[in-house]
Amino acid sequence: MNTAYRVWDGQQMHYWDDEGLSLEIKGTEWILWRDGCRVIVAASYEEGTALMWDTGLKDKHDGEIYHKDITEESFVNPLLKENVIDRYVIERRKGIDRMNHVSKKSQLDRFLWYRLDEIKVVGNVYENPELLEGAE
Missing domain, CATH: 2.30.30.290 (YopX-like domains)
Structure with a gap:
């Protein structure tokens, strides 16, 4: 199964293989986290963000x-x-x-x-x- 993705946070693009990032998906909602400090980089509920496969x-x-x-x-x-x-x-x-x-x-x-x-x-x-x- 292909799991490569990228996320637009409204200002820059983040890729699945960028170090220190993880994607969490629950149902139709998603959040891109910065690992270690659990800071939200982008989320599906934020205007102007997008998850692309x-x-x-x-x-x-x-x-x-x-x-x-x-x-x-x-x-x-x-x-x-x-x-x-x-x-x-x-x-x-x-x-x-x-x-x-x-x-x-x-x-x-x-x-x-x-x-x-x-x-x-x-x-x-x-x-x-x-x-x-x-x-x-």
């Missing part, structure tokens, strides 16, 4: 892919004969990890595992919200 898949540069990552896919449009770059946000729906197109006008979403060799993680929605701006 690793999908268990890697991008074309062998980087881990987490929920709420922003990925890019570059390909040549066969009709226009020009390079196209599409951005997606990784989300889980109905138990399946999906790539949801950043464009508000697009209804396009795909299974994450489709064409993994073509996508790369370029950021995430918390640390890089500017990557979502201007999407049509």
Whole structure:
């Protein structure tokens, strides 16, 4: 079972392998603790925090892919004969990890595992919200 995770505390990202941290989950609630002194780093009841799971898949540069990552896919449009770059946000729906197109006008979403060799993680929605701006 894949247990890698990361937590956004509203200001910075914390990863499952960061020294001195532990995640406690009870039902739908979670708390990220700083070990030793039992100080809360972030919790599900705090506004602006988020727990994200690793999908268990890697991008074309062998980087881990987490929920709420922003990925890019570059390909040549066969009709226009020009390079196209599409951005997606990784989300889980109905138990399946999906790539949801950043464009508000697009209804396009795909299974994450489709064409993994073509996508790369370029950021995430918390640390890089500017990557979502201007999407049509």
